[in-house]
Amino acid sequence: MYTVLLVDDEAILREGMRKYIPWNEYGVNTVLEAADVAEALDAMDRHEIDLMFVDVRMPGESGLDLLQTVHKRRSGVHVVIISGYHEFEYAQLSVRYGAEDYLLKPIKTEDVTRILGWFRDQREQLRKEQREEKRWMNDLFAKSFHYALTGKDEFLTERNGAAEERLQTFEWLDKLVHRYTGCMYQFIAVAGSGYADVRELFPKSSGAVPGHAGTGTAERLAELEQVEAIVPAVLGDGIAAYLLVYRNAAAEDGLMELLGQICSLPEDAWAYSPVLSASGLPQYVTQAYVETIRTKLFYKTDRKPVPFDPGHIVTSAYEISEATLNAFRKAVSEESPEKIKFYLSELYFQLCANPLYSIASVKRAYKQLYELALEYGRRHYEASMPESGRAGDEWALETVDRSVTLLALHRTAERLFTELVRRWLNEGGRSSHRVVKEVKKYVLSHLSEPILLVDLAEKYQMSSEYLSFLFKKQEGVNFNHYLKQTRIDKAKELLRASSTLKVYEVAFAVGYQDAKHFTKVFKELTGITPAQFIERL
Structure with a gap:
């Protein structure tokens, strides 16, 4: 996790520190060495250094010269000064240029581990604060983006106990551009049945992406190599919008292929803007433009993506003759x-x-x-x-x-x-009771096989939507939940019946091809893993 650089002209001291200090216990996975300031600066150019132990007196430039350079670079590197002399002047200059600590030779292992423990705690706290700040700001960007496109202000976030409203007008765009200086942008819209509810894209406990966990589309987009961040919004009527932030001006080669995978049904559609600089964003982030997107996506009838520009479409009302x-x-x-x-x-x-x-x-x-x-x-x-x-x-x-x-x-x-x-x-x-009864009977006799609602609907000659409606009305739960519960109930029955069955064998027997996924579902419904269930028998 962390990289340490040892800077000392005495090779035996560097070797001793590298060999006898328990670096791994404090999250240090790389220990580099430098015999003088020039080698140290070269290492800093080639590696991301987190912590340096620097000897004061070396041939040529001193450790204090290196410390001053690090201070000017504002690189965030923590520096510990090492000296064979207990001189107040060295200690005073070390503090002035931002040294974190001052060690006297001969170096004691307990002094180094004390510093490593402090450093690890400081870094973990800083990363925690940065993650929280990033999550909160991304969340605010997403809510402001949603408002700019829809005019709907469904969300407030809580910070330090006070309600924080979304940023007004284009203030959020200015902050976004400032945060991702030098980046490029692309606006995409995805139409599909999975985007009917705005709360599917903004779950209660999560912020915006990176790491977004709403419908799953944002997570998949975040895996693209060039994507630095994603700001989502739901436009209503089953359309989700995403503002992609790219690290450089290059368009994302895999975007069209990924959108084709996401919009896998013939009824799905997606549209995209050109790759934009910051100055080109405002004309795309307007409520008027959203109506153009809605109309173009609605009338799309093939599998090709819809390129769009800021022009507007004027529509009229349709009347049946x-x-x-x-x-x-x-x-x-x-x-x-x-x-x-x-x-x-x-x-x-x-x-x-x-x-x-x-x-x-x-x-x-x-x-x-x-x-x-x-x-x-x-x-x-x-x-x-x-x-x-x-x-x-x-x-x-x-x-x-x-x-x-x-x-x-x-x-x-x-x-x-x-x-x-x-x-x-x-x-x-046909009696809805009889249909649901037959569906449940079919499930019980085919648990080891893939079972899809759409196939059952075709079997009983009705739409999958209507079968889902009948099933939930009679059983009180949706079909997918019933299927999961039935599979897990059967798994528990098999585990009780035979102590020699492996978890993966039980998983296959109840229709799960992936034992890890089976374990996840088992714990979700029972609160324990299959292994823990076996131990309690």
Whole structure:
């Protein structure tokens, strides 16, 4: 962790200190040597030195000359002066130039270890304070960035017991640029279902990145070689924004590939700005510009990223024609999923050809069609429709609002209408109790295999969203939590039954390919590790 430099013209003293001082016990992993000031300065240029032990009297320049140079450089190196003479003048000059301590020859091991203990404690306290200050400032940058883009001030942070509001206007940008002097910047926006809630990006106990632990996107972006820091914000409607801070002017080669991995679903989308200097930032960090980003991402229909510039898009409201409504009513009355999908596709391609309608008006049009179908269902199937089906109708309308892109909206609509017609054809739908019961039975008999909600939904001919809704309504927990709990319960059963089973064998038997991940989940749900569970049997 730390690097020490021994500066003394006596090779035997350097060798003795290097050999007999327990450096590793105090976090020192590198001990370098220099016989004079010139060698010491060369070592400082080539290595990041944390602590130096410097002899006062050496051929040529003295240890005090080196101490004065270190003092002028303001390098943060701690210096301990070594002398064979107990002279007040040396001690006085050492203090003036910032020496941390003064040792007399012959050097005692206990004196060196005392200094090492003090040095380690000082450095650890400094790093703790720096981490806390950095976390707090990054947190403030993120909240200010979020406000600048959205005009929403959902967050306050607590510091020293007092509420600290986000920085006003572009004050935070000035502070950001000052903190990362000489850096370049790039603005990216990512659209996906994982960004529906602003609190997913700002967990209660964490600050902004580096080290951000919100949705995971920021963590992956932070792994890029050129990225110095990331400032996140949620724009709403399933869009997250990130301001990337680069160490130099070079664009990040791996960015497009990584964003392609993050936005893995066809319905996801992402956009990016050019690499910017500090002077180019203000025109991108505005609420007006956010609306342009929303519109471009919403109408994106392919896997290519969207480059964007500060221009604005003017949108108009979309209204469904009476002819389209009448044709759709006819398809609904025939209870034909194929015809309904046909008219939905016509609407989709019409909107793709004219990507200048406001997002709100487009979503309103899709909800209007769904409500038209609901009205038909109420007239013909109200008596036989289960309560869970009627509650699901309200939930379905909410999923339309959560759609991030037009393609996601279109596919959501297709799933919702297919599910609705299926319920009609089964006279009010298949019993939700029976479906959930069959899902639980399937889970128990396939625990060693990968189990995905989307595959189960396809098996029982419904959307994954609707199956998730039914499962949580009946069981009181979401499906993923139930699956984890069931796997761990089975693991405990296996461990009780056989003391010879290895932890990794049990992990495989209940569907975990990674024993470490299995151990983490086991402890999360039980409070102890599998090994501790075995010991208590």
